[in-house]
Amino acid sequence: xxxxxxxxxxxxFIGGLLLAGDNISKQFNSIDSLQELFKSTAYMFxxxxxAAIAGVFKIISVFEGDIYVIxxxxxxxxxxxxxxxxxxxxxxxxxxxxxxxxxxxxxxxxEYKTLIGYxxxxxxxLHFFFPDVLFI
Numbered sequence: 001x002x003x004x005x006x007x008x009x010x011x012x013f014i015g016g017l018l019l020a021g022d023n024i025s026k027q028f029n030s031i032d033s034l035q036e037l038f039k040s041t042a043y044m045f046x047x048x049x050x051a052a053i054a055g056v057f058k059i060i061s062v063f064e065g066d067i068y069v070i071x072x073x074x075x076x077x078x079x080x081x082x083x084x085x086x087x088x089x090x091x092x093x094x095x096x097x098x099x100x101x102x103x104x105x106x107x108x109x110x111e112y113k114t115l116i117g118y119x120x121x122x123x124x125x126l127h128f129f130f131p132d133v134l135f136i
Contacts, residue, residue, distance in 0.1 A: 004061055005131070007054040008075045012124035015051060015082030019109075020117025038086075041093045048086035055079030075127050078120045085109045 017024065017031060018038055025031040038044055058076035088106040109116060 004054060004057040005127075007050065008058045008072070008079055009124045009128050011047075011051045011054045011082060012075055012078045012120045012127070014047070015079070015086075016117045016120030016122075016124060018117070019082070019085065019120065020114045023114045023117075041090055044086050044093070045090045048083050048090060051079050051083035051086060055083055074123050078116075078123050081109060081116060082120060085113075 014034070017034060021031050021035045025035070038047065055076045055078075058072045058079060084105050088103065088109075
């Protein structure tokens with residue numbers, strides 16, 4: 001579905017900006033206002049839900065002529081990683097801790113946060129300009 005295609009691009013681009021925001025804000029000050037917006041737990045939780053939905057439905061729904069699962073693997077994986085990160089951040093804000101399995105995954109995400117952010121931005125841009133390319 002075209003809606004999930006756009007939603008995946010949107011989530012990966014905004015999520016990538018937020019993950020790599022500390023590094024990007026050194027060059028562009030406009031990222032700071034986006035990061036301030038997502039410090040609110042409500043926006044963080046809503047974005048995590050949208051990212052999870054985009055990731056799951058990118059795996060389920062495919063365009064005609066596309067290969068199931070493999071065709072949108074990178075955008076779906078990036079959306080799911082972004083969702084896990086924001087769900088974990090939300091649980092830290094609300095409860096002070098997160099589920100143990102989410103916490104283990106988030107330690108890896110936190111370690112490579114800037115790299116994952118830049119990769120998500122690149123995946124979103126490539127996915128936007130080259131919709132029929134395999135793996136993007």
